[in-house]
Amino acid sequence: MSQPTEFNIDHVAQLARLALTPTEKAQFAQQLGDVLHHIEQLGKVDVSSVEPAAHAFAVYNVWADDIPQPGLTVDAALQNAPAQRDHMIVVPKVVE
C-alpha cells in the first residue's frame, strides 16, 4: 500500500476541481492522513486470486429500443441553469 506521506493535497484538489483554502488544505491533509492510515490494513488481505466486484451483483449493459420518448422542454431543462441567455447556457470564454 502507498504511504500517506505521498498524499499531495494540492495535486488532488486540482484534480478534483476544488479551490480549497490553506486552512482547509491543512485540515483535510491531516484528517485524510488518519483515514488513509486506517485503510492501510487492507494491504493485509490476500486478494491474489480474487475478482473485483464493481457491484454486489453482476450488472450488465441494458439495451433499449430506439424509440423517441417525451422529454423535458427547453425551459424545464434550463430552469436551474444559473447563467443563461436566449435559451443557451452562458460559460466563460474558452477560446481566444
Added chain:
Amino acid sequence: MADLIYQPITQLAAALDAKQISAVELTQAVIARTKAVNGRLNAFNSFDEADALAQAGASDARRAAGQGRGALDGIPVGLKDVIAVQGQPLTASSRMLAKFVSPYDATVTQQLKRAGAVLWGRLNCDEFAMGSSTENSAFGPAVNPWDLTRVPGGSSGGSAAALAAGTTVATLGSDTGGSIRQPAAFCGLVGLKPTYGLVSRFGLVAFASSLDQIGPFARTVEDAAIVLGAIAGHDERDSTSYRATIPNYRAELGGRRGPWKLGIPKEYFAAGLDPEIGAAVERAIAFYRSQGCEVKPVSLPHTQYCLDTYYIIATAEASSNLARYDGIRYGHRAAQASDLVDLYARSRAEGFGAEVKRRIILGTYVLSSGYYDAYYLRAQKVRTLIREDFLRAYQEVDALLTPTSPIPAFKIGEKSDPLAMYLCDIYTIGVNLAGLPALSVPCGFTSGGLPIGMQLIGQPFNESGLLAIAQAYERAHDWHTRHPSL
C-alpha cells in the same frame, strides 16, 4: 381518533375507509404537528401546506367516488431531500442546490403519487447523504425527538426525526452505508434498506451508485411492507433495476410463521459495542430461541475490512458522481472566475460543505494515477470477499441478527473527528457492499431512555422473509408503541 399523529398506516387507512377521518383532516393534523415541533427538531428543510392539502383533497374525492387506491391513499409520506418531486425544492441539504427546483419526479415519487400518498415535506439529511448524524447539513443539524441534545442519526436523520415526532405517517430515506437503519435505531422506528436493485434510483441524488438504495421508515413492520410494496419494481430508467415480479409484501407477512434459522455473526458483538445495546440484542436472540428458532453462531471473517473498503468505494463513486456540480448547468455558480476551470473550482468550493469536500478529495485520490490499483481495485476485490462471507453464511441460516449501531444516539457535536464518525457505521456498511436487504427494528431502550435497534439481514430479494422475521418479534413486544414526549 385519539393520537392521530402516532397511528400506523394500517389504522389510519381503516379509519379513512370507514369515513371516521378524512385525508384533509389527517393532513391538517400533521401540518399542525409539524408547525408545533419542527422549530425544535429542524427535521424539515421545507414543506408546502397548500400542495399537501390539495393532494389530500384529491384523495378524499377519490374515496368518495369509490375510487380509493388502497392503504396509502391519503396517507402523508415525507421524502428525504435527495428524492426529486416535480416543482418542489431538491437541495440535498447543500448550498450547492439551495435554489434547485426539480423539473421531474423520481420514480419512487411517481409510484407514491400513483398509490395516492400525500407527499409532505422535504426532510433534512447530511449534505448529499454523507454522514451519520445529520449534522453535515447546510440547513443546520436535525435533532433527535427522544433527546433534543442528541443527533437523530444519519444521513436520513430528518426522515427518522419527523416520523418519530408524529409530523408524518411514513417517510422515505436513502441508505448507502446505513443511512436508513442507523437513524431508525436512534429514533425507535422500523427502517428498511431493500436489496440493491429492488427500488429504482431514478431521481435520487447520486452519492455512491453501486451502494445507494431508497427505502422506508415506518412505525411498524407491516407499514414498512406497505410502503415497500408501493416503491419496489423494475424501472427502465435505472439500468441497475432488477427485473422481478414484486410480491404483495403485506399479504405475504400473514403467511410466514417460521421457525427460522438465525445466524449471529460473532464479529458484530466485538469490542466497542455498548453493553446495554448488547444486552437488548441478546434478549431478542433469546426471544427467537424461545419461539423455536434455531440460533447459531456464524462468522463473517472480513468484517474488519468493511469500513476501509466502504470508504474507498463510496468516496471514489462520490467523487465521480459529484463531478456534475460544475456551476454551469445547475447548482451554485461562483460570481467571479477568471476562466472555465476557475469557475468550476470556485463554484464547487463555495457550494460544498467540509465533509463533502473531504470525501471528494479522498475519492479523487484513491482513483488517481498510481494509486488506483493499491486502493480502489484492491477494495473492489475485498468487496468480493465480504459478499462471499454473507453468501456462505446463508447456506446455513435464513437471516442474520446483529445490533444496528454499536452506540445509541450521541450528543450533537460529540463526534467532530471524521474517523470517529465513520466508525458509527461498522454494523451497517457490510450490507451495502454485499447488496443485501436489511432492516432495523426497535428492541429496547437504554437506561437513559434512548431507543435501541436490532438489525436483521436477509437474503437477496427475500424482503418478505425478512419482514416476517421482524414482525414475529414486533408482535411480542411493545417498544414500537412508545413515543417521545415532545
